[in-house]
Amino acid sequence: MNEITEPTRILFEGFQLQTIYLFYAFGYAAIAVFIYGCYVQIRKYRRGQPDPSWNNFVTRFGSMVVTMLTHRTIKRRDSAAGKAHALIFFGFILLFIGTATITLEYDIIEPLFGVTFWKGSFYLWFSLILDVAGLAFIAGLLYMMYRRKWMHLPKLDYKRVDREPGDPDYDRSEYRREDWAFLWTLIIISVTGFVLEATRLVWLSETASVWDVRMWSPVGAFLAMIMKGIGFTPEAAGVFRTGLWWFHGMLALAFIALIPYTKVKHIFTASASLMFRDEMAGRRLPMVPEDQVEAGYKKIDDLTWKSLLHLDACTKCGRCQDACPANAVGAPLSPRDVILSLREFANKALTKKELPEEAELDIHGKDVGQVFMETLWSCRTCLACVEICPVAVEHVPIIVQMRRQLVEQGDMDPILQKTLGTIHKSGNSFGESKRKRAKWAQDLPFEIKDARKEPVDVLWFVGDYASFDPRNQVVTRSFAKLLNQAGVNFGLLFEAEMNSGNDVRRVGEEGLYEFLATSNIGTLQSCDFKSIVTTDPHSFNTIRNEYPDFGGEFEIQHYTTLVKELFEQGKLKLNKQNNKRVTFHDPCHLGRYNKGYDAPREVIKLLGYDLVEMDRNRDNSFCCGAGGGRIWIPDPVGIEKPSANRMREAGAIEGLEVFIVSCPKDLTMFEDALKTSGFEGQFVVRELIELINDCVEYDDSIIETQETAEHVAV
Amino acid sequence: MKILVAVKEVAALDEDFELRDDGRDVDEDFLLYDLNEWDDFSLEEAMRIKEESDTDVEVVVVSIGPDRIEDSLRKCLAKGADRAIRVWDDSMEGSDSITIGHVLAAVAKKESPNMIFAGVQSSDEANASTGISLASKLGWPHAAVVAGLKYAANDSKALISRELESGLSQEVEIVCPSVLTIQLGINTPRYASLRGIKQAAKIDIEELSPSDLGLSDQDVGLNSAKSNIRRMYVPVKGRAEIIEGTPAEKAAKLIDIIKNFKGE
Numbered sequence: 015m016n017e018i019t020e021p022t023r024i025l026f027e028g029f030q031l032q033t034i035y036l037f038y039a040f041g042y043a044a045i046a047v048f049i050y051g052c053y054v055q056i057r058k059y060r061r062g063q064p065d066p067s068w069n070n071f072v073t074r075f076g077s078m079v080v081t082m083l084t085h086r087t088i089k090r091r092d093s094a095a096g097k098a099h100a101l102i103f104f105g106f107i108l109l110f111i112g113t114a115t116i117t118l119e120y121d122i123i124e125p126l127f128g129v130t131f132w133k134g135s136f137y138l139w140f141s142l143i144l145d146v147a148g149l150a151f152i153a154g155l156l157y158m159m160y161r162r163k164w165m166h167l168p169k170l171d172y173k174r175v176d177r178e179p180g181d182p183d184y185d186r187s188e189y190r191r192e193d194w195a196f197l198w199t200l201i202i203i204s205v206t207g208f209v210l211e212a213t214r215l216v217w218l219s220e221t222a223s224v225w226d227v228r229m230w231s232p233v234g235a236f237l238a239m240i241m242k243g244i245g246f247t248p249e250a251a252g253v254f255r256t257g258l259w260w261f262h263g264m265l266a267l268a269f270i271a272l273i274p275y276t277k278v279k280h281i282f283t284a285s286a287s288l289m290f291r292d293e294m295a296g297r298r299l300p301m302v303p304e305d306q307v308e309a310g311y312k313k314i315d316d317l318t319w320k321s322l323l324h325l326d327a328c329t330k331c332g333r334c335q336d337a338c339p340a341n342a343v344g345a346p347l348s349p350r351d352v353i354l355s356l357r358e359f360a361n362k363a364l365t366k367k368e369l370p371e372e373a374e375l376d377i378h379g380k381d382v383g384q385v386f387m388e389t390l391w392s393c394r395t396c397l398a399c400v401e402i403c404p405v406a407v408e409h410v411p412i413i414v415q416m417r418r419q420l421v422e423q424g425d426m427d428p429i430l431q432k433t434l435g436t437i438h439k440s441g442n443s444f445g446e447s448k449r450k451r452a453k454w455a456q457d458l459p460f461e462i463k464d465a466r467k468e469p470v471d472v473l474w475f476v477g478d479y480a481s482f483d484p485r486n487q488v489v490t491r492s493f494a495k496l497l498n499q500a501g502v503n504f505g506l507l508f509e510a511e512m513n514s515g516n517d518v519r520r521v522g523e524e525g526l527y528e529f530l531a532t533s534n535i536g537t538l539q540s541c542d543f544k545s546i547v548t549t550d551p552h553s554f555n556t557i558r559n560e561y562p563d564f565g566g567e568f569e570i571q572h573y574t575t576l577v578k579e580l581f582e583q584g585k586l587k588l589n590k591q592n593n594k595r596v597t598f599h600d601p602c603h604l605g606r607y608n609k610g611y612d613a614p615r616e617v618i619k620l621l622g623y624d625l626v627e628m629d630r631n632r633d634n635s636f637c638c639g640a641g642g643g644r645i646w647i648p649d650p651v652g653i654e655k656p657s658a659n660r661m662r663e664a665g666a667i668e669g670l671e672v673f674i675v676s677c678p679k680d681l682t683m684f685e686d687a688l689k690t691s692g693f694e695g696q697f698v699v700r701e702l703i704e705l706i707n708d709c710v711e712y713d714d715s716i717i718e719t720q721e722t723a724e725h726v727a728v
Numbered sequence: 729m730k731i732l733v734a735v736k737e738v739a740a741l742d743e744d745f746e747l748r749d750d751g752r753d754v755d756e757d758f759l760l761y762d763l764n765e766w767d768d769f770s771l772e773e774a775m776r777i778k779e780e781s782d783t784d785v786e787v788v789v790v791s792i793g794p795d796r797i798e799d800s801l802r803k804c805l806a807k808g809a810d811r812a813i814r815v816w817d818d819s820m821e822g823s824d825s826i827t828i829g830h831v832l833a834a835v836a837k838k839e840s841p842n843m844i845f846a847g848v849q850s851s852d853e854a855n856a857s858t859g860i861s862l863a864s865k866l867g868w869p870h871a872a873v874v875a876g877l878k879y880a881a882n883d884s885k886a887l888i889s890r891e892l893e894s895g896l897s898q899e900v901e902i903v904c905p906s907v908l909t910i911q912l913g914i915n916t917p918r919y920a921s922l923r924g925i926k927q928a929a930k931i932d933i934e935e936l937s938p939s940d941l942g943l944s945d946q947d948v949g950l951n952s953a954k955s956n957i958r959r960m961y962v963p964v965k966g967r968a969e970i971i972e973g974t975p976a977e978k979a980a981k982l983i984d985i986i987k988n989f990k991g992e
Contacts, residue, residue, distance in 0.1 A: 302923070309923050424919035431919045438922065439762060447743035525922025 051274025105151025169332025287327030310418025417522030591622030766847025829861025
């Protein structure tokens with residue numbers, strides 16, 4: 015008796031056995047299509063090169079789950095989209111769990127053990143929760159539709175910056191259609207689900223165990239009320255239900271079958287991409303294996319399986335494009351387009367049963383589907399795209415791998431080619447004699463130790479710009495005086511120091527990088543020191559993150575943390591404070607690359623300055639345009655440079671007096687940009703070291719030789 | 729089909745150099761070595777012909793000098809040259825450019841190429857005579873300062889344009905085999921990546937001595953040189969001075985200087 019009155023939903027109620035079999039046949043067919051699709055995708059990934067990212071499986075899986083549950087990455091810089099996605103995501107998950115629960119009882123536990131549990135109060139709560147989940151799901155989908163139709167977000171415009179209107183792959187309209195098909199399919203499935211629920215209530219409105227508990231499925235109850243109101247009889251509802259049931263069921267099965275073939279697959283690929291995320295992506299570029307003949311990515315199957323997987327994870331959200339400095343100034347690069355081009359290429363070339371001929375696998379060139387070299391050379395490897403990608407696509411390593419191939423082929427700006435030759439010959443990008451590397455130190459009132467000849471505590475790796483660029487030499491001398499004043503036992507490598515190779519590596523000249531890195535590591539290992547300091551974030555990054563791959567394990571600090579410590583330890587003292595209104599530009603290689611956001615800010619505040627942040631700060635800092643070797647490639651004339659774009663942003667801060675940088679290349683880039691962008695006279699660009707130098711108390715002997723930027727003709 | 733490309737490793741001065749004790753050259757410590765800039769272009773021209781040809785074209789680079797020049801030959805191999813030959817023994821020290829041309833001619837006889845390219849000149853010595861003396865020793869036709877070349881593998885004639893003074897060009901038809909000295913800018917030389925150079929280390933550089941080429945001690949080195957360097961020096965530079973001050977002061981200062989020059 016109990017079993018009859020207890021509320022539940024009888025599956026396939028009123029169905030003939032044959033129709034139930036028919037439905038199962040469709041179900042199995044859908045699953046078969048789904049599995050075949052997955053097989054083709056997995057075969058595609060397996061055609062890529064090996065990658066060791068299967069390590070730490072448990073940790074990786076855990077962090078993926080946390081990222082997905084918190085929606086941390088999707089909420090960043092677009093919280094409305096993040097919340098809407100959360101509604102869809104959790105709605106979908108709950109609806110999936112719901113369906114799985116029913117399957118568990120109906121197809122497994124009941125036939126095997128004769129036990130049922132989907133009834134009574136469990137069933138009622140289940141109904142309520144799934145109704146809410148369904149509502150959330152629909153709400154999320156509606157917002158996504160609104161976003162696409164009415165918000166006109168540039169990042170959701172798939173038109174390409176690297177193609178001309180009229181080119182066959184210019185506007186990517188098929189992606190737009192796919193987006194809409196995806197949203198409509200889900201909306202229709204969920205709405206028909208609710209209507210189906212209501213129809214059942216009307217149909218069984220005479221059955222107390224159904225009708226009396228209808229408020230546990232409130233949406234269904236509400237719709238049932240309307241249906242009754244417009245004159246639906248139980249019999250009519252019964253007929254209507256059969257048709258709608260099949261429509262809803264077939265659509266849902268089709269959806270499942272199509273998952274691996276459409277953007278829906280991101281539910282798997284994005285999760286996997288998050289799981290295989292490399293925390294060091296871009297910070298530490300991959301080495302070229304000893305036995306590999308060609309460097310970098312030339313053909314689509316030169317990509318590792320992990321890179322191929324990342325391509326499929328992209329959901330075209332466009333956050334990378336929004337953050338990209340090259341894109342912001344109209345360069346023919348959108349990180350998303352590079353990823354999508356390669357994805358389309360892989361889907362065309364690597365999903366066939368047999369691999370096409372080698373010539374058809376070449377991803378470089380001017381044909382439809384290929385990536386232009388102008389696109390690759392536009393990248394400044396600032397990591398803004400990698401940083402913001404919600405699904406852990408690693409654009410920069412892919413771009414650099416492709417550049418390695420361009421370098422091998424010599425497809426690069428002649429000036430860059432010349433600079434690389436110069437670096438090989440002289441060990442620095444200025445083409446200066448090695449002997450002149452420490453010339454900046456000549457007129458200091460004290461001797462700097464030669465770390466090659468005597469032990470020191472701190473070895474100062476100066477870097478090319480700080481050593482040879484006249485404007486930066488002023489800063490370099492100031493830093494030497496600060497170290498000297500603080501009583502730090504420090505020394506230099508003098509002419510044995512070579513370009514650290516950070517930017518050479520990001521250009522894609524891996525052979526030259528290996529040469530520079532191993533030379534520097536050899537020199538460093540022959541010296542006796544405790545730790546390294548540098549004022550150059552680029553050198554900082556490669557020594558910290560990449561030298562270990564070549565056997566060079568060193569402790570290294572950027573100067574901002576060292577200076578902060580020296581103040582804390584009382585080794586440096588202030589003799590005045592300054593209350594000027596300033597802003598701080600996070601260098602890519604200190605901030606995004608190495609999370610050194612706080613030390614410079616703490617020092618700035620210590621000096622008393624009124625720090626006002628620009629809109630794009632910390633992990634969203636906007637590259638000066640010099641990274642990835644772009645400092646050696648002239649920017650095209652007639653379009654705004656990224657540095658000028660940044661000056662406009664700073665210029666919008668009312669009463670700004672000083673634009674603070676903490677990177678030699680930034681000083682060069684922004685002092686130039688200040689002159690050309692019309693803010694000269696309004697505020698100045700200065701290195702943080704110079705500001706510290708202004709406020710630090712020096713012993714008398716040093717004050718006499720005080721030197722500030724104003725005294726130097728720049 | 730074979731193209732012989734004669735190349736040279738040249739020296740560039742480091743900052744603040746010193747002269748050798750005998751005063752006839754720069755102290756080697758202050759020299760940086762690299763492949764002669766012109767040779768990048770002549771090798772590229774040979775590579776272009778090779779790559780555009782349907783038949784097999786072998787590009788052979790040859791250079792004369794001690795061990796260190798292997799770096800430059802490797803760079804050529806990295807750019808795609810098929811073979812590299814280095815000719816040297818100590819007796820060759822002090823050879824002048826005409827002698828070098830003659831040694832190269834001996835290599836050419838051994839290799840019997842269909843075409844020989846050399847740079848117009850070397851950036852360190854600037855004699856611009858090696859290629860021409862090579863042609864004269866072989867008795868081959870030659871053209872200097874070639875700024876444009878229409879030639880495909882196995883052609884019996886090459887159409888070249890030569891760069892003359894005052895922006896004039898000259899179109900010349902030349903019978904092959906011939907020796908061409910190639911001017912900068914004729915093409916865009918390719919980049920030799922460091923990985924390429926490293927990989928080229930696996931290719932053996934063929935080493936020859938003068939005797940392998942049928943030359944005696946008398947044919948090379950100081951023994952055969954008809955010119956030799958007596959001394960190298962930095963000429964005393966003229967003086968320049970910027971006169972500062974108001975226009976009137978400047979004028980007064982200028983008058984002083986003129987008077988001084990006139991000896992008043």
